[in-house]
Amino acid sequence: MSEGENSGGDDEQPSDIGTVSLVGSGPGDPDLLTVKAAELIESADVVLHDKLPGPEILGRIPEEKREDVGKRAGGEWTPQEYTNRRLVELAREGKSVVRLKGGDPFVFGRGGEEAEHLAEAGIPFEVVPGVTSAIAGPAVAGIPVTHRDHASSVSFVTGHEDPTKEESAVDWDALAATGGTIVVLMGVGKLPAYTAELRDAGLDGDTPVALVERATWPDMRVATGTLDTIVDVRDEAGIEPPAITVIGDVAAPRDRVVEFLENDERRGDGA
């Protein structure tokens, strides 16, 4: 057994052990933090985060209690093992630790892995759900992920993996067959591959598609097209991660809703 890494057993923990809260930040607008998330961030000794909570939320956390475990200089991700180890280490120092994750901690956020690791190490922890970008991203662009007339189901999938690889974990054929809304996270880079997969699976090239970039951030953008056109739309607009892809009839430009959202003065952006 390596030092410091005992395999659980509460009796082996220091008596003044801290706690870890796996906290969802919501999509980025500070007003969409839960009350509990805001309170925990305020009272935490340390906040471990990556860039996904967005500039507004991160900008409000005092520099001295922030630790960035996202992309390192040079563009490489901090290894997950480092983050796992750091959470345990800080808790054993008696710290109250917030592990702040964009959206909801258990939606494509590796929160599940961190929870398992903490449980194995015998560290007290809690999970604080957040507003996921998978639903909030489309919503703030005027797109309901379900609609009585257009979609009675919605699927949330990762676009990150290569859809042509043999053991693809995402069954695009099956998704196309649902007839419901498909929401793709981490799906900017592989957009050409999975839109082609979906067309091959029988989805109409005219199926509406929307890209919601940096949803609820001050510089949020929405770009719309169809399965046939969306790759060009992405390229022309220069859409970059983080962005949500919404595929299905619900993503058709909903003029009246969009017009209302854009003219709503309460948004405070003078639009």
Ligand code: SAH
């Ligand atoms: N746990 C997060 C998702 C993490 S995976 C959640 O529940 O929202 C990272 C992906 O989330 C990004 O690639 C992007 O697809 C999506 N994402 C997160 N925040 C976003 C935002 N504000 N706007 C658009 N997409 C976002």
